[in-house]
Amino acid sequence: MPTVKSVETILKEHPNAGRDHLIPILQEVQESEGFLSQESITKVGRALNLPSSKIFGVATFFNMFRFQPKGKYHVMVCRGTACHVKGSGKSLDMVTKTLKIQPGETSRDKLFSLEIVACMGACGLAPVVNINGQFYAKISPMKLQRIIEECREKEQTHANA
Amino acid sequence: MFAIEANGQKIEAKKGETILQTLTRAGINVPTICHMEGLLPSGTCRMCVVEVEGFGGLVPSCSHPVAEGMKIRTNTPEVMQTRKTIIDLLLSNHPDDCLYCARNGNCDLAKLAADNGVRDRTFHGERTHRPKDISSPAIIRDPDKCILCGKCVRMCEEIQGVSAIDFVNRGSKAYVGTAFNEGLNVSSCISCGQCILVCPTAALSEHKYIDEVLQALADPEMMVVVQHAPAVSVSIAEEFGFKPGTDFDGKMVAALRRVGFDRVFDTSFAADLTIMEEGSELVHRVQNNGPLPMFTSCSPGWVKFVEQFYPEFLPNVSTCKSPQQMMGAVIKSFFAEKENLDPKKIVSVSIMPCTAKKFECGRPEMGRDFVPDVDFVLTTRELAELFRITGVNPAAIEPEPPDNPFGERSSAGKLFGASGGVMEAAIRSAYFLLTGEELKEYKIQDLRGMKGSKELRVKIGDLEVGAAVVSSLGQARKLMDEIKAGRSDIHFIEVMTCPGGCINGGGQPIGADQEAIKARMNALYQIDRDDRLRVSHKNEWVQRLYTEFLGKPLGHKSHELLHTHYEKREVLL
Structure with a gap:
């Protein structure tokens, strides 16, 4: 579990930071808060004397930054070469359709968030999906849909209990 | 001052100039999109490419310094075809609504297409679509018409020091937008409209009250x-x-x-x-x-x-x-x-x-x-x-x-x-x-x-x-x-x-x-x-x-x- 550091603390750890410190700072903020909020981006901008439009531009350039908090279930779909060849694209389409979110987004009930990753180093298990750290091997759209349903049901029973 | 050769003709060049500046002075027109007078070249649009003898590929003339003894050609078949292809590619992702466009009659992109003989559509494919931003009482942004030349971004940042807009995302998904995709009305835009003056298309235009x-x-x-x-x-x-x-x-x-x-x-x-x-x-x-x-x-x-x-x-x-x-x-x-x-x-x-x-x-x-x-x-x-x-x-x-x-x-x-x-x-x-x-x-x-x-x-x-x-x-x-x-x-x-x-x-x-x-x-x-x-x-x-x-x-x-x-x-x- 990463420690939760405030943006102010992170900025303090980078004294005399210039624009070349932007990406490391953003990484630390995301690691601590889970995503880049408008507030943190403006704070970083003020400290580095950079306009937030510029920071947003830099941050959207890279896939690793997200601008919405992660959902309770963070779904990472691998789109690396092996997974691609094995048809991970279809599973991804299924997720975007069932959850009605695009990669980088979080569902409105804050339950699910979706991320595309390039390779998880588990090519032997392709196509592979990772939800909250747990790997699911040799996924198909059907299989993945069932996994998502299971997560939903688990939440339902939680709520009922 | 030294001499170079352009299209077979001897012309005078000054040290420190770009190829484009030398050519323009000699009356040789090279089309440009992203070039802005008085600012450092960005060389993103590649419209201004020319052939220089001894160089492997085509050279962007706006950002390449002129050198003694250069032999430049601006109208070889390869150069002309390259320009045409660039315009063709830009048009392939452009809405065909010129007759209803705010810049109908004075569009730089339309002029480039006409001047360079683009008369057929070679590329067909899906177009990107992004919503218009009509939130500002002064300026309307229509990202569909944007060709990503970046002139508005540079005007806003380098001349005005405001930076209300910048490039967002990467590669084929890139577009010019505000911070967090919010409306211009809540951005730091000061409504000066200088971006409209440099925009080659109607991606930026004034909010009309006619x-x-x-x-x-x-x-x-x-x-x-x-x-x-x-x-x-x-x-x-x-x-x-x-x-x-x-x-x-x-x-x-x-x-x-x-x-x-x-x-x-x-x-x-x-x-x-x-x-x-x-x-x-x-x-x-x-x-x-x-x-x-x-x-x-x-x-x-x-x-x-x-x-x-x-x-x-x-x-x-x-x-x-x-x-x-x-x-x-x-x-x-x-x-x-x-x-x-x-x-x-x-x-x-x-x-x-x-x-x-x-x-x-x-x-x-x-x-x-x-x-x-x-x-x-x-x-x-x-x-x-x-x-x-x-x-x-x-x-x-x-x-x-x-x-x-x-x-x-x-x-x-x-x-x-x-x-x-x-x-x-x-x-x-x-x-x-x-x-x-x-x-x-x-x-x-x-x-x-x-x-x-x-x-x-x-x-x-x-x-x-x-x-x-x-x-x-x-x-x-x-x-x-x-x-x-x-x-x-x-x-x-x-x-x-x-x-x-x-x-x-x-x-x-x-x-x-x-x-x-x-x-x-x-x-x-x-x-x-x-x-x-x-x-x-x-x-x-x-x-x-x-x-x-x-x-x-x-x-x-x-x-x-x-x-x-x-x-x-x-x-x-």
Whole structure:
């Protein structure tokens, strides 16, 4: 579990930071808060004397930054070469359709968030999906849909209990 | 100087030049998109590629330095085909709605396609679609028409120092957008419209209010009055095919009457009024150790800029409203009383070289009892459109004078249209107000011209005043940072948001180069040279307004109608 550091603390750890410190700072903020909020981006901008439009531009350039908090279930779909060849694209389409979110987004009930990753180093298990750290091997759209349903049901029973 | 060979012909090149500069000087045209005069090359669009002997691939001429003995070819089949392909690719992701487009008739992309013989669609595929941003009262952004040349981004960052927009995402998904994809209205955009002037397509255009004005004109219940800014008369002629610098002052007034406006007023009258108020305010500040230096407040983009970026300087900004808003305020008070009209029955339109004025007239403090002082602002470009829609040809009409009580102006008021003009007018009148004598030479050469930053020390009686003039907010930022660092020899600073002043405003005709802007500027100087009334304080109608209505400069009524206040503005910086 990463420690939760405030943006102010992170900025303090980078004294005399210039624009070349932007990406490391953003990484630390995301690691601590889970995503880049408008507030943190403006704070970083003020400290580095950079306009937030510029920071947003830099941050959207890279896939690793997200601008919405992660959902309770963070779904990472691998789109690396092996997974691609094995048809991970279809599973991804299924997720975007069932959850009605695009990669980088979080569902409105804050339950699910979706991320595309390039390779998880588990090519032997392709196509592979990772939800909250747990790997699911040799996924198909059907299989993945069932996994998502299971997560939903688990939440339902939680709520009922 | 050394020689190179271009298309088989020997031409002279200077050390340190780019290939493009050398070729242009020799009369060889190379098409460009992303190239911007006066800024470092970015070399992103690749339109300007040429063949250089001994080089592997094609070379972007805008960003490659010229070297001795180069052998360049600009029209080989490979070069021409490459250009065509680039345009073809740009068009493949472009909506085919040219006939309905805001830039129909003066689109750079359409011209490039025509000039380079693109006559077939080679690439078919899916187009990206992003919603239009109509949140700003001044500027409309249509990302579908954007070809990602990046000129708006560079203008906003490098010239204006605002950076409201930047490239978002990467590769084929890249687009130009605001921070967090919010609307322009909550971004740090100051509505100056310089991005519109550099945009090759209609991805950026002004928020038009022509329909609203036409509707008001058609309403018999309403009295529709119009004011026109000093910089409009010297640029509107360009929209009708005349060369830059042609003055259409009287013709434009006559044409506005033909369109159906009940009264035509001259904003330069309000500029004279501004000088009386602002001059008195400066004297008051100097005598009372009031916050100095004092900044002018005529340029609404600049005012928003201070509110966002330098709120600590807000007490230094003159409390005077801009001439447009002063005129609006006296139209809906003094004029309404005189005509025995309910201010709600007056529609006040203003013709401005400016897009930020559209934002300014909507500021809540710019009106009383929920009646705005200025209802609609049209840019110079929209005025040309209005003339065309209504079938009025200003070129063919005999000049007419504007209407009283706000028709007479001094040529000092007219100078407000060029960078340095407000300062020149202010010094002329301040000299008289403080010494009781007129300046021997009205023309102040040091304050004239296109330079972004001008300074002058002037002796008025016993008082030595440090005056500075900056145009473009990048220049303003530099000066403000100097003042923040402790510089204190300046008392009065004129700031205009657009480089060169209103003559180069965001609402002016598109496609003007530096020479055209200079011609507009010289037209204003010419008017000043030939005018009989060259100082604001001698404008009789301004004096009458004071005796009949306002009382005295900085008086109670003036404060209520002609002055305003500023507040720190929270936007996404």
